[in-house]
Amino acid sequence: MSQLTLYGLAAAALFALGLYGLLAYAHLLRKILAVNVMGNAVFLFLVALGRTDPQQTNPVPHAMVLTGIVITVSATAFALALARRLHREVGAVDLDAQSRRGEALDSTQTEESGKS
Amino acid sequence: MVGPIVTPLLVAPLCLLLPRRGLYPLHLTVSLTGLLAVVALMRAVALEGPLRYAMGGWGAPLGIDLLADGLSLMPLLLTALVMPPLTLYAHDYLDEDGDKQLNFWPLWYLLWCGLNASVLTADIFNVYVTLEVLTLAAVPLVVLSGGVEALRGAIRYLLFALLGSLTYLLGVALLFAAHGTLDMAGLAVRWAGDRLDAVGLALIVVGLLAKGAIFPLHIWLPPAHSAAPAPVSAALSALVVKVAFYLLARLWFWVAEPAAGAGLLLGGLGATAVFYGSLQALRQGRLKLIIAYSTVAQLGYLLLLFPLASGAALTGSLLQMIGHGLAKASLFLAAGNVIHVLGHDRVRDFAGVGRLLPTTWMAVGLSAISLTGLPPSVAFLGKWRLLEASFQQAQWWWVVVLVGGGLLAAAYLFRVLACAFVDDPAYPEVHRLPWSLTWMPLALAALGLLMGLFSAPLEALLLPGSPFAEAP
Numbered sequence: 001m002s003q004l005t006l007y008g009l010a011a012a013a014l015f016a017l018g019l020y021g022l023l024a025y026a027h028l029l030r031k032i033l034a035v036n037v038m039g040n041a042v043f044l045f046l047v048a049l050g051r052t053d054p055q056q057t058n059p060v061p062h063a064m065v066l067t068g069i070v071i072t073v074s075a076t077a078f079a080l081a082l083a084r085r086l087h088r089e090v091g092a093v094d095l096d097a098q099s100r101r102g103e104a105l106d107s108t109q110t111e112e113s114g115k116s
Numbered sequence: 117m118v119g120p121i122v123t124p125l126l127v128a129p130l131c132l133l134l135p136r137r138g139l140y141p142l143h144l145t146v147s148l149t150g151l152l153a154v155v156a157l158m159r160a161v162a163l164e165g166p167l168r169y170a171m172g173g174w175g176a177p178l179g180i181d182l183l184a185d186g187l188s189l190m191p192l193l194l195t196a197l198v199m200p201p202l203t204l205y206a207h208d209y210l211d212e213d214g215d216k217q218l219n220f221w222p223l224w225y226l227l228w229c230g231l232n233a234s235v236l237t238a239d240i241f242n243v244y245v246t247l248e249v250l251t252l253a254a255v256p257l258v259v260l261s262g263g264v265e266a267l268r269g270a271i272r273y274l275l276f277a278l279l280g281s282l283t284y285l286l287g288v289a290l291l292f293a294a295h296g297t298l299d300m301a302g303l304a305v306r307w308a309g310d311r312l313d314a315v316g317l318a319l320i321v322v323g324l325l326a327k328g329a330i331f332p333l334h335i336w337l338p339p340a341h342s343a344a345p346a347p348v349s350a351a352l353s354a355l356v357v358k359v360a361f362y363l364l365a366r367l368w369f370w371v372a373e374p375a376a377g378a379g380l381l382l383g384g385l386g387a388t389a390v391f392y393g394s395l396q397a398l399r400q401g402r403l404k405l406i407i408a409y410s411t412v413a414q415l416g417y418l419l420l421l422f423p424l425a426s427g428a429a430l431t432g433s434l435l436q437m438i439g440h441g442l443a444k445a446s447l448f449l450a451a452g453n454v455i456h457v458l459g460h461d462r463v464r465d466f467a468g469v470g471r472l473l474p475t476t477w478m479a480v481g482l483s484a485i486s487l488t489g490l491p492p493s494v495a496f497l498g499k500w501r502l503l504e505a506s507f508q509q510a511q512w513w514w515v516v517v518l519v520g521g522g523l524l525a526a527a528y529l530f531r532v533l534a535c536a537f538v539d540d541p542a543y544p545e546v547h548r549l550p551w552s553l554t555w556m557p558l559a560l561a562a563l564g565l566l567m568g569l570f571s572a573p574l575e576a577l578l579l580p581g582s583p584f585a586e587a588p
Contacts, residue, residue: 004293008293011286015282015286019279022275022279028271031275035275035278035279035282038279038282039282039285041286042282042285042286042289045286045289045293046289046292049289049292049293060178060292060298061289061292064241064289064292067241067245068244068285071244071245071248074252075248075251075252075274075278078252078255078256078274079271079274079275079278082255082259082267082270082271082274083271085259085267086264086267086268086271089264089267090264
């Protein structure tokens with residue numbers, strides 16, 4: 001059981017690291033990577049759960065991890081596509097800087113972004 | 117029970133193959149199966165109590181079960197009522213843009229599938245999967261309107277949604293570690309209420325709060341919902357955020373037994389959301405932003421269920437959910453019409469719109485009745501039940517929230533109405549709208565009022581399987 005605790009603590013540390021990255025960095029690529037770190041933390045914990053009994057493995061957490069990986073991959077791909085499009089349209093992949101530059105670019109929407 | 121999930125899922129890829137004219141039969145098929153399935157399920161649940169269906173014949177501990185009871189039928193009914201008018205509206209609204217249509221429909225039907233699947237599933241991991249189906253269909257729909265504003269809103273929405281779902285998944289992993297099952301009924305039996313359960317539930321709740329845009333985690337909602345195309349805004353505000361609330365209620369009362377203090381905390385968040393959202397709505401200059409902040413406020417009422425925790429409160433919050441869903445969908449469609457005709461949605465420059473779009477403005481007026489909670493709307497009944505519950509539970513302070521929120525809603529909505537009835541002889545040339553654009557907002561708003569007259573069967577439906585002994 002102590003081994004599971006170890007994995008659990010590692011997962012918690014990774015999750016916190018990812019959460020910090022998601023909140024602290026403005027660059028979108030870093031945010032997307034941080035989300036992936038968070039996802040891997042959960043998967044690490046789930047994989048560890050599959051092997052609590054040394055005699056046999058529990059397949060259910062493995063199935064969950066596989067499903068989770070598929071979802072994370074597609075979400076990441078989609079997020080990257082959005083980030084690329086933002087870069088093409090605004091010229092920055094930065095959530096804070098882009099709002100200032102974005103206003104300069106399309107003057108019709110200046111009022112809206114100012115108010116939101 | 118599988119029908120409402122499978123039909124839109126099958127239709128989604130078909131949309132890519134068919135030309136625009138061929139889509140109409142598909143819309144009607146999915147709408148009709150949705151409605152018929154809900155009616156059949158409501159009948160069955162009323163006669164026989166909650167239904168379980170083992171998908172693929174595997175059964176609960178290993179397989180994934182579907183569950184239909186009074187609670188899950190409410191969002192299912194809301195979806196079945198709101199999505200068909202939105203679909204017909206979208207069909208004409210996206211008329212000109214062939215390319216947009218091609219991308220729109222598969223995502224739209226995936227969204228529909230996700231909405232139905234996430235309320236019918238009885239497995240907490242499958243909830244994660246269906247929530248991701250919802251998110252990954254909803255975010256691209258936001259981007260479709262094309263502007264930089266929409267793109268920014270979508271990215272923020274996606275990041276928040278991913279944060280929410282991973283937090284939720286961590287909670288699921290903890291609960292699985294503690295109890296070795298993912299089935300909701302199984303969890304409810306084995307629920308211990310110890311510290312591990314509490315942490316798992318807290319993570320799940322925080323994840324769902326982020327998905328449902330509840331007060332401190334709401335900041336993604338206004339930009340995303342106001343920048344999306346009109347039918348998408350309507351679906352997101354009326355339906356998608358409600359799924360998170362439904363899941364909160366399901367896990368809170370059906371699976372776990374949290375302490376009363378936690379319920380008070382959620383109620384406090386809801387109350388803050390009501391006031392904060394309403395005040396923000398008063399400050400906005402654009403119609404769609406007003407409506408979006410109004411959603412933040414109206415979602416707050418739903419959270420009053422958690423401190424009140426009684427049969428009357430459950431009925432109240434679910435009726436409020438239905439009332440808000442219908443009214444909000446109608447308002448966003450009306451805003452779409454205004455943008456379609458005027459080319460902007462600045463409330464200041466609305467002079468003459470009332471004469472230009474009489475049916476649309478009628479819909480706005482009727483929705484305002486629902487949102488402020490005046491009789492005979494179904495939202496009024498919902499608020500009435502919540503008031504009743506606050507008195508029963510001797511928690512009078514929620515009354516302040518319910519009444520104050522209604523007054524503030526009246527303030528920001530009547531401001532919109534007033535601006536439109538200023539007569540301006542210089543209003544632009546009238547060009548006729550397609551029939552669906554004219555009538556769908558009015559149909560939704562009228563439904564919100566009429567449902568109030570027929571809500572007794574809905575209340576009776578909540579009885580079977582309800583965790584509250586003293587049901588209303």
